[in-house]
Amino acid sequence: MPSIAAIRVGSNAGKDQIVIPIDCDSLIDLPTPCVCVDETRLIRNIETVAALAGHGGVAVRPHVKTHKSIRIAREQVARGASGITASKPAEAMVFIRAGIPAITVAYPIVDPRQILALLAAASEHGVAVRLIADSAETVHAAAAANRSLGVRTELQLKVDVGLHRCGVDPLGPGAVEIARMIADAPHLAFAGILSHAGQAYAAVSADAVRRIARQERMIMVELKARLEQVGIAVPGVSVGSTPTVLLNDGFEGITEIRPGNYVLLDRTQSALGAARPEDIAMTVLTTVIASNRHNAIIDAGSKVLSSDRGAHGADRIQGFGSATRLSEPSDGLSDPPFIISHLSEEHGFIPLAGRSLAIGETLRIVPNHACPVMNLADRFLLVQASGRRLIEPVDARGVSFAPISLG
Structure with missing residues (x-):
């Protein structure tokens, strides 16, 4: 019989933790499904990108939408990150209240009420917030909120480098027009240009990812030169996606990188050649x-x-995760992993194809995409090198309601 031990819930040791008794002689004793994060791999991944940035002379402002964890964000800042990047205002608010010192909200906000709430919270907690814009509407929203509060906030111009989601066309007149609008606004400070080469996720090889990284860098460097030619100073050039950072073609002309998935990694990064199986920090029991x-x-x-x-929307990976027996290495070197062929809401299907799995057997899954898996979990198990296990909250899980006052 496994012993009963105390597992602590909370991001810090001390009085804010709740002690939960759980059978934990080994991972096989844990109730499932359970999202697990290997702390040794997590820290190694953080330090790998910190070293990459140091060698390339760029700042790191990692995207926290991958892990949504205050504890992990603090680990990133402690290991050299200049701040963090968040997706939406409600997600950013979680980290503002946690006192993370600098946050980029890499999402165009068109409602000035949301910006007002963000800036008010940032002022209360001593956090420097940076916003982005890619249209006159988003510039006007930011300017209106800042004017109302009597403050001046940094704003970056979002540039479309090939994903065709958000961002100005770097070759069109709008790039200069919107940059000028930001630079001339009395309550805004133009902080430079920002991009996300998400199209790299559809690449078919590591070399293809490097070509996309090279194209992104060239587009951004050329746009910086174009803006400076018309008298607009560009203090920062920020790029970011995990594959284009890990498989970069150099950072010449870049000042900041914003990878997100690199802390956990997954089957997608492995398939792209951006990660080895032994780098993947998140698995699901x-x-x-x-x-x-x-x-x-x-x-x-x-x-x-x-x-x-x-x-x-990339769909080049077979199935919905790869699974190995918990008693076997998760790298698939001993036996080929089982593939989860399809899913219903509460069940996964693993074709046996002549192999066997016993009812009650525990498996370890490497998910396709770590970011939505973490967002679907209320908490995760942090497995430390000592064998200690901590249940950590997914602090920003599911926070999508806009931070505005309805009163």
């Missing part, structure tokens, strides 16, 4: 709950693993 002559059925479905085949 699951239990075989049923079996028939066709499939083994596990207790992790789409509400745990998501239906994601990869970032930005």
Whole structure:
């Protein structure tokens, strides 16, 4: 019988933690499904990018939408990050209240009420907030909020470098027009240009990712020169996606990188050649709950693993995760991993194809895309090198409601 031990809930040791007794002689004793993060790999990934940035002479402002964890964000800042990047205002608010010193909200905000709430909270907690814009509407919203509060906030111009999601056309007249609008606004400070080469997730090889990274850098450097030619100073050039950072073609002309997924990594990064199996810090423990002559059925479905085949709609990965027995290495070197072929909400299907899995057996899943998996979890298990296990909250999980006053 496994022993009962105390696992602590909370991001800091001390009185804010709740002690929960749980069977934990080994991971096999944990209730499933369970999102696990290997702290040794997590820290190594953070330090790898910090060293990469140091060698390239750029700042790191990592995207926290991957982990949504105050504890992990603090680990990143402690290891050299200049701040963090958040997706939406509500997500940023979680980290503002936690006192993370500098936050870029890399999302165009058109509602000045949301910006007012962000800036008011940032002032209260002593946090420097940076916003982005890619249209006259987003510039006007930021200017109106800053004017109302009597403050001056940094604003970056979002540039479309090939994903065709948000951002100005770097070759069109709008790039100069919007940059000029920001630079001339009395309550805004033009902080430079920012991009995200998310199209790299559809690349078919590591070399293809490097070409996209090179193209992104060239587009941004050329736009900086174009803006400076018309008298607009460009203090910063920020780029970011995990594959284009890890498989970079150099950072000449760049001042900041904003990878997100690199802290956890997943099957997508492995398939792109941006990560080795032994770098992947997040896995999901699951239990075989049923079996028939066709499939083994596990207790992790789409509400745990998501239906994601990869970032930005990429679907080149087979199945919805790879699974190995917990008793085997997760790198798939001993036996080929099982592939989760399809999902229902609470069940995963693993075709047996002549192999066997016993009911009650525990498996370890490497998910396709770590970001939505973390967002679907209320908490995760942080597994430390000492064997100690901490249950950590996913602090910004599901926060999508706009931070505005309805009163």
